[in-house]
Amino acid sequence: MTTETSDLLICGGGYVGLGVAVAVKTSAPDLSVTLIDAAPEGVWKKDPRSSAIAAAATRMLATLGVWDEIVPEAEPIRDMIVTDSRTSDPVRPTFLTFGGDVNPGEPFAHMIPNVAMVGPLRAKAEELGVKICQSAVADGLEIGPDKGIVTTADGRTFAAKLVVAADGVRSKLRDLAGIKHTRWDYGQSGIVATVAHERPHNGRAEEHFMPSGPFAILPLRNNRSSLVWTERTEDAERIVNGDDLVFEAELERRFGHHLGALTVEGARKAFPLGLTLAHDFVKPRFALAGDAAHGIHPIAGQGLNLGFRDVAALAETIVEAARLGLDIGSYSVLERYQVWRRFDTFQMGVTSDVLTRMFSNDFTPLRMVRDFGLSVVDRLPGLKTYFIKQAAGLASSDAPKLLRGEAI
Template sequence: MTQTPSYQGDVVIVGGGLAGMTLALAMDQAGLTVALVDVLEMDEQIAPEFDGRASALAYTSWRMFEALGVAEYLRPHTQRIEHILVCDGRPYGGDKPGGPGPHSLHFDRREISDGDDGEPLGWMAENRHSRFALIQALKSKSGISVFAPARADRYETRGDGVELYLDDGRILSGQLLVACDGKFSRLRKQAAIRTAGWQYGQKGVVATVRHSEPHNGVAYEYFLPSGPFAILPLPDNRASLVWTEPDAIADALKDAPDAVFQEELENRFGDFLGDVRPEGARFTYPLGLRYSERFCDERIAFVGDAARGIHPLAGQGFNLGIRDAAALAEVTGEAKRVGLDIGALITLRRYEDWRKFDSVSLAAGTDLFNRLFSNDIEPVRQLRGLGMSLVNKIGPARRFFMRQAGGETGDPPRLLKGRRLDAA
């Protein structure tokens, strides 16, 4: 006897993380009915101990959050990024510990945004606050059905649709299945879509620190022999650290006594923001590159880390997922309005073609930068320092990199321009 599906609609999204929730809101605005599946209760993900990370939202990502009604909940918890300083870190230890080195690349938002209150380069927000804002926006959407906690078991395609089987026996039916289930996506594995990639043998140590001097909205990314060390501004004289080290050292730092961690932190951070003290727990995350050979197949599309996972040194991981969501929602929404099959391969190829170049460029760029800067070979160090200083003197090059990181190059989807998908 055929079981009646527990849900029948347009789209089933597996993965209720930041990218999955953003996609659900975008598709709802595009006129699609959506089921969102996640292994955790949504409210559990708001807890401070769940995830110590913070994300830099590019200015186009913020435009999309405003168009989706997320920004109103998130704005009180954000910090504008006014400047980004990229440099080689000084050798730590001795009489010149930590801090920015002599060669640098300075991005100033005033070069691409007019006025004192113009659009910043981006917005920093702790992931727990981003989750809370997305969940609040989801609660008001009658076209989004949330299945959580629930675990996806497998999917089966049929002529005009797809069915997702949950491990508790429920069936969710739609025209399109979207995998937002991470870098090691189970759905991508079931679809037999190959990936290329590798682990870097590095982990990101993530922690929040408080410093005595104001950061003035400046994000720092400086490179040490062990890997990038990012200082990302948060509200209230705080910063989020993404501190890259080889696996064993990262694990030791995570578990180190407070006094030892404080000493190592000061050696790398320096004193340019005054006294610095850690706040809260420390976390570690393994770093690697994983790139899917295809972003779609018949009846299934891949979004966020399920499509590609990159090194966090450019802060673009979540932004890539947001751009995926903007493109897929626009493509499928237009297809539905003109009576086309939203899950057909010809429809999904439009999404894939739209997102491939941006994804390849950032994946290759972050991989190259990590390899180029994660060493202490003196001739290489001198050349890369001179290269940064040279680019810093070329205004058009600086502005191009700022717009590319902001997601404004090429042909951005409507949501990234701040235009709603349900507007005439």
């Protein structure tokens, strides 16, 4: 069987893999790009999840020419409230509120169904000439002096100057490359579902900290909300696998009645939650991006946005090296990407871990401390503004060009 050869080979057809393909091909059209995806054709259309996209990622998507296709399905987050209570509490006091704009008319984040984001990215990749191969399960990796070679379970072979692994938190390519990682399990699962309600949410996001973990209500179009509902894993399995009446009763206890009657739309699923951090992001001819490099708890809503930061930094590293005539797969080139991204990723991993441990318990003295801390932040406008800019991805002075809304 012949070998498919290109300048850049991306393994993983999610938003990160597609983002790298589109960003590189937009700015360096002469580079040949191949993307292989383990999933069969069309599976991405069945993804029930939605994601919070920070303002910096929105700027990148606009610069890449796909935001106009996404925006009809995007719901801006106009404000946010944070509470801390038990499920049985009759009242949930609000300890922290955030306004939704980082600049006039620019929300700090939008909620977008994953299908509405992946579809335009795929279409743009194909328009730019990216070769996409479905049902290609990476099964082997060989790193040579001038190329990386990936073989698939069905016997296909792909070679490139640079191989990018964007194949998820359980990345096989990361292990084949010999890159070690740290992982621990929180004993929690995140239940994901979409709920329709009779009253409008007015673009408000809600984060309710409960003893079992955060319960987030995130606004979607057409009087709907996306839930990220954290429970201990054994409880999450019981709730998800129970009948509809059990699920709706448990949901109503946590959601409340402020948006009226609730109707669950589509499937409900539970995903195990943990922290995964790769010890290295690059090797010669090889780079990690997205969840293959880092998987964090959704408590801060930054998992997808960390992946988009990888996209912007890696694409800029590759494109600028190519323009200078440098070898895009050399370690000296890829080290720039690693330096750019590793500290930010480590910092966000530690932050999400501390928040998870601090807010996923019912220890009274700790509850008093954290509620006092939230109340103090709520009374300091300057600190709130800083946190909003951090959440929007706009606090860093050395952010990649795409995240600033500039072409590479």
